[in-house]
Amino acid sequence: MKKQMVTTKRSLTLETEERLNQQILLEGKSSAYYLSMASWCDTKGYSTSSDFLYRHSEEERQHMLKLFGYVNDAGGHALQPEITGIPHDFKSLREIFELILEHEIEVTKSINELVDHCFSIKDFTTFHFLQWYVIEQREEETLSRRALELFDIIGEDGVGLWTIDQEIGNLENFIQKSGPGNMDAPN
Ligand code: FEO
Numbered sequence: 316m317k318k319q320m321v322t323t324k325r326s327l328t329l330e331t332e333e334r335l336n337q338q339i340l341l342e343g344k345s346s347a348y349y350l351s352m353a354s355w356c357d358t359k360g361y362s363t364s365s366d367f368l369y370r371h372s373e374e375e376r377q378h379m380l381k382l383f384g385y386v387n388d389a390g391g392h393a394l395q396p397e398i399t400g401i402p403h404d405f406k407s408l409r410e411i412f413e414l415i416l417e418h419e420i421e422v423t424k425s426i427n428e429l430v431d432h433c434f435s436i437k438d439f440t441t442f443h444f445l446q447w448y449v450i451e452q453r454e455e456e457t458l459s460r461r462a463l464e465l466f467d468i469i470g471e472d473g474v475g476l477w478t479i480d481q482e483i484g485n486l487e488n489f490i491q492k493s494g495p496g497n498m499d500a501p502n
Contacts, residue, residue: 325390331438332391334429338448339382340396341425346375347401348418352411354403361408361476363484368411370487378451385444408476409466416459423452461486 353368383393405411426448433442465479 323390326438326440327386327389327391328436328438331433331436331441332386332389334432335382335386335391335441336394336396338425338429339379339386339393340398341422342375342379342382343396343398344401345418345422346372346379347398348372349375349415351401351403352405352415355405356408356411359408361480363480364408364411367483367486378448381447385441389441408479409463409471412459412462412466416456416463419452419455419459423456426452458486461489 349368349372353365353372356362356365356368379396386393405414426445430442430445430449433439433445462483465482469475469479469482471479
């Protein structure tokens, strides 16, 4: 049955809706990017990193769905993003974590711009909703930096890469997830 629009009145502006859809695209890209990385790790025998990245890919999908829920509840229309251009090959395990950190810094920048926009037009509802992402980004950047530090601390020679792969599995325990950063199902 076709959903009936009871009222078209809303406080979410069209520009904010468009920006939120851009963020949906970025979260969707993150999910696809990490899925591709997970698969590459799997084929190279980095099984712990692979599991870590499969989980991370799923988390990014949850980030995207949380935005879907918000946009539609606010009277907008969340759009299924078109995602292309995701690489399938990577030079090394280290490169993967360098790319993740780079990517997460871009995501943080995008969230900050979105938050700034909401503040400037006094859309405090969306501003408040986005605080979850602000906190999440801090954790995600920390996680990526800690992963890269493993390469410097342990070194990649001999059993180094194997050890690094094992340690990647402990990173999530290292980063205390609490409050709005918890990876519960979107609501
Ligand atoms: Fe949802 Fe890692 O940005």
